[in-house]
Amino acid sequence: MGPLADVRIVEFTGLGPAPFGAMLLADLGAEIIRLDRPGGYPAPHPSLSFEEFGRYAFYNRNRRTVRLDLKADEGRKAALRLIKYADALIEPFRPGVMEKLGLGPTECLAVNPRLLYARMTGWGQSGPLARTAGHDLNYIGLSGALGLFNPDPDRVPGIPPLIGDMGGGGLFMAFGLLAGVISARSTGKGQVMDAAIVDGSAALYATIKSLHKAGAWPNAAGRNTIDGGRYFYRVYRCKDARLVGVGAIEPAFRAVLLDRLGLAGDPVFANDDEGTEVERCTKVARVFAERTRDEWAALFAPTDGCVAPVLSMDEAETHPQALARNAFAEVDGVSQPAPAPRFSVTPGEIAISPQQASRSDPQALAAWGFSADDIDALRTAGVVS
Numbered sequence: 170m171g172p173l174a175d176v177r178i179v180e181f182t183g184l185g186p187a188p189f190g191a192m193l194l195a196d197l198g199a200e201i202i203r204l205d206r207p208g209g210y211p212a213p214h215p216s217l218s219f220e221e222f223g224r225y226a227f228y229n230r231n232r233r234t235v236r237l238d239l240k241a242d243e244g245r246k247a248a249l250r251l252i253k254y255a256d257a258l259i260e261p262f263r264p265g266v267m268e269k270l271g272l273g274p275t276e277c278l279a280v281n282p283r284l285l286y287a288r289m290t291g292w293g294q295s296g297p298l299a300r301t302a303g304h305d306l307n308y309i310g311l312s313g314a315l316g317l318f319n320p321d322p323d324r325v326p327g328i329p330p331l332i333g334d335m336g337g338g339g340l341f342m343a344f345g346l347l348a349g350v351i352s353a354r355s356t357g358k359g360q361v362m363d364a365a366i367v368d369g370s371a372a373l374y375a376t377i378k379s380l381h382k383a384g385a386w387p388n389a390a391g392r393n394t395i396d397g398g399r400y401f402y403r404v405y406r407c408k409d410a411r412l413v414g415v416g417a418i419e420p421a422f423r424a425v426l427l428d429r430l431g432l433a434g435d436p437v438f439a440n441d442d443e444g445t446e447v448e449r450c451t452k453v454a455r456v457f458a459e460r461t462r463d464e465w466a467a468l469f470a471p472t473d474g475c476v477a478p479v480l481s482m483d484e485a486e487t488h489p490q491a492l493a494r495n496a497f498a499e500v501d502g503v504s505q506p507a508p509a510p511r512f513s514v515t516p517g518e519i520a521i522s523p524q525q526a527s528r529s530d531p532q533a534l535a536a537w538g539f540s541a542d543d544i545d546a547l548r549t550a551g552v553v554s
Contacts, residue, residue, distance in 0.1 A: 171198020171508075172515040176350060178202075179251050180232065183261030184210060185305075185331075186338030186366060187289040188228040191259055193343045195231035196508035196517040202533055203234040203526070204248060207554050223527035227505045230523045233533035236554040237547075239270050244552040251537050252277050256350045257285040259342070264294050274361045284359040285349030289342045293365030305366070309333040312370035317377065319390045326390070337369030394418070400449040401426060404479060411462035412479035415453075425474040430456045529554055 173194060180191045182205040195201045213222070223229075238244040249272070252258055258277060260267050267273045274286045291308050292298040298311075306328060309315045314333065319326035342364040353359050371378075380386040385394075392398040401417040417426040427433045430453065437448055457465060462478050469476035480488060486497045486504050498507040500522045508517030531544050531553045547553040 170515075170520060171196070171517040172512055173347075174198040174200070174515070176200065176257070176347075177255045178257045178259060178346075179204065179248070179255045180259040181261065181267075182206065182210060182234070183289075184213060185261075186334040186342065187259055187261035188339075189335050190289065190339030190341075190343040190346070191232065192228045192230060193340070194346070195521075196519070197512075198515065198517060200536070201232035202251060202537060203229070203232050204239070204251075205234050205236045205529065207236050207238050209236060209527070209529070224501045224503055224522070224524040226523045226527050228523075229526040230500070230505075230519055231521045232526055233521065233530050233536075234526055234528065235531055235533050236529040238552045238554075239272065241550070241552050243547060243550050245271050247534075247539075247547060247552065248272055249276065249280050250539075251534075252284065253280045254537060255281065255284060256353070257287055257346050259287045259289060259346070261289045263290065264288075264299050278359055278361075282359055283353045283357060285346055285353055286359065286361045287342055287346045287349070287364060288362060289338060289364045291338075291366045293368060294363045305331050305334040308337065308366040309370050312337070312367045313378075314370045314374055317374060317390050317396065321391070332373070333366045333370040337371075337373050338364065338366035341369035341372070399446065400453045403450065403453075405454050405457040407457055407462040407465060408459060409461040413457060413462055413465050413476055414479050415476050417475040422473050422475045425472050426476065429468055429472060429474050429476075432456065 176194070176199040178191070178194065178199055178201040180187070180201050180203045182188065182203050188203075191201055191203070237247060239248060252272075260272075268275075277286055278284055288294055290299070291303040292301065306315070309329070309332060312333070314337075315326060315328075318329055342362075345362045345364050349360060349362050377386060380393075387393075388398060390396060395402050395418065397403050401415060401423050404412050404414050406412055415426065417423045424433070427435075427438055432438060432452060435452065437445055437452065460468075465476060466478040478484075485491060491497060496507055497504045498519055499505075500519055501524050503523075505519075505523075508519065531548065534544050534547075534553075535541070544553070
C-alpha cells in the first residue's frame with residue numbers, strides 16, 4: 170500500500186498540523202502507530218463529542234491508535250520499545266514536554282541512533298516565543314503571510330483558515346521527515362528536525378517575497394499583479410451573487426478572456442496603462458454581472474480563458490473535474506479528500522477509516538513486536554486503555 174510502505178513512524182497524538190502531516194504520510198503507505206493520551210483528545214469544536222467526531226476526523230485515518238499513559242514508567246518503556254524499531258517519531262508538544270516524559274531526543278536517539286525525531290510546533294524550539302501559546306492566525310501574522318490578505322487598510326484582513334497550520338506546518342513537517350529518513354538510511358545517523366509553522370509559512374510565499382525584493386511587488390495588498398490588482402487576476406461577482414475567479418495572466422489567455430466577454434475591441438484594453446486599470450476592472454465586473462456563475466463557468470470551460478467558478482466545499486465534491494479524478498472518497502458515508510498525490514504503481518488508499526483510527530486498539534502493538542502477554546500486562550497495569 171503506497172510508496173512509503175517500508176517507512177515506520179511513531180506519532181504522539183496532538184491536534185492540527187502534526188496529525189495532518191501524519192495523515193499525508195499514512196495515506197501513501199507509511200506504517201504509523203499513534204500514541205494517544207488516556208481518554209483521547211477532545212473534539213476540535215465544543216458542539217461535538219469525541220465519539221461523534223471520530224468518523225469526521227479525516228486527519229486520523231490510515232493508522233492505528235493506542236491510548237498509552239506516558240507518565241507511567243511502563244508506558245514510557247513501551248513507547249521507547251516502539252521507537253527502537255521506527256524510522257521516525259512525530260511529536261507536537263511545546264518545547265520541554267517530551268523531555269519531562271523521559272522521551273526527549275537524548276533518550277530516543279540512544280535506543281535508535283537512526284531515528285528522525287520530528288518536532289512540530291508553532292514558533293519552533295528556540296527564540297523568545299518558543300514556549301508561548303499560539304494558533305494558526307498568530308503564526309501567519311508573524312511570518313508576514315497574513316499581510317498579503319489585507320487589500321483594504323481601513324478593514325482587518327480576511328483570514329485564510331489553517332494555511333499556516335496545514336501548509337506551513339503539517340506539509341513541511343511531512344516533507345522534512347521524509348528528507349530526514351532518506352538521510353538516515355544513507356548515513357546511518359538520525360537527527361532532530363525542528364518544524365515550525367512560522368518558518369514554513371514564510372517559505373510558502375517565497376515566490377512573492379522574491380518579486381517584492383526585486384521591486385515587482387511594490388504595492389499594498391490587493392493592488393499587485395496576482396493578488397487582485399489587475400483586471401485579469403481577480404474575483405468577480407455574477408448575476409446570482411456567486412463568484413468566479415479569473416487568472417488570465419499571459420497575453421494569449423487574456424485575449425480569450427476578452428473575446429468571450431465581448432471586450433476584445435474595447436480600446437481601454439489596448440494597453441497596460443496603470444491610470445486606466447480601475448476602468449478596466451469596472452468594465453469586466455459589469456459584464457460578469459450580466460450572467461450567473463454557472464453560465465460563465467460553462468462558457469469558459471472549454472477555453473484557455475482561465476475562468477473558473479468559486480465553489481463551496483460541498484459543491485467541489487461534485488464538480489466534473491473532481492468526479493473524473495475521484496478526488497473525493499466516501500468512507501463510512503462521509504465524503505473526504507482522497508489520498509494525494511497520485512502514484513501509477515503504488516497508489517495510496519484509505520485502508521483504516523477515521524472512525525477506526527480514532528479508537529484505541531491495543532492490538533496494534535502486536536505489529537511492532539509486542540506479544541499477547543506483553544499487551545495483557547500493559548492492560549493489567551492500567552497503562553493501556
